[in-house]
Amino acid sequence: MAYRDQWKMLHLLNTSMRGALKETELIEMGIDCYPDTIQYLKDDGIVEMDGTGVYSLNPMVRRMLNKFMIAMGAGDMKEIYVDVPSCFIVMPFSEEWSDTVFYDFIQPAVIKSKMECVRGDMIPRVGKLSENIVKQIQRTGLVIADISVPNANVFYELGIADAIGRDVFLLYEKNIEQNLPADIQGAHYYAYDRNNIPESVERFAESLIQWKELYRVDVTLKYCRK
Incomplete structure (x- = not known):
């Protein structure tokens, strides 16, 4: 479950309307196990947290996620949406x-x-x-x-x-x-x-x-x- 949550958190941050999410918002979307999910991403420098407790993707990670993670697809669309209805x-x-x-x-x-x-x-x-x-x-x-x-x-x-x-x-x-x-x-x-x-x-x-x-x-x- 932890790996899927990490994967989900990356793509939620990438597609969030503000480009960032509060911990309470992550919890609301099911990212609610800090030690197995957020802590690992923070320790690896993939996710950053500002002084107000808001999380965002490291800028280099965001660029890599959108430019290189999908080899084939429309040039103007690389984002992956996770758990949408x-x-x-x-x-x-x-x-x-x-x-x-x-x-x-x-x-x-x-x-x-x-x-x-x-x-x-x-x-x-x-x-x-x-x-x-x-x-x-x-x-x-x-x-x-x-x-x-x-x-x-x-x-x-x-x-x-x-x-x-x-x-x-x-x-x-x-x-x-x-x-x-x-x-x-x-x-x-x-x-x-x-x-x-x-x-x-x-x-x-x-x-x-x-x-x-x-x-x-x-x-x-x-x-x-x-």
């Missing part, structure tokens, strides 16, 4: 069941959890597609991916999400469980039943709400740009 949906949109799963299952669950729902095939196609995908994943709070069938685009976008450190929820139709890839570690898996969509919506919405509560997601936009 939005979901980027990755799935094979050309399957005959895709619209049913999205409109009857995924989108209603996301709406019930009071988060923004963005379809991966509906983002603006300006410039390189890969840059648009990277930019969207940088700005979202959570990636939801349906891996019910093998799909190169889905796994490509999951790779980007993993490299950036984005939280991912993986969905699959329960009848194909034996065909799931074995090498996706650390992700949250959720089975759904196309024959009982309403029940699946309620269960998945509850999981999304739990994620929001765990990481204090609704607080982030009070202090950070979006």
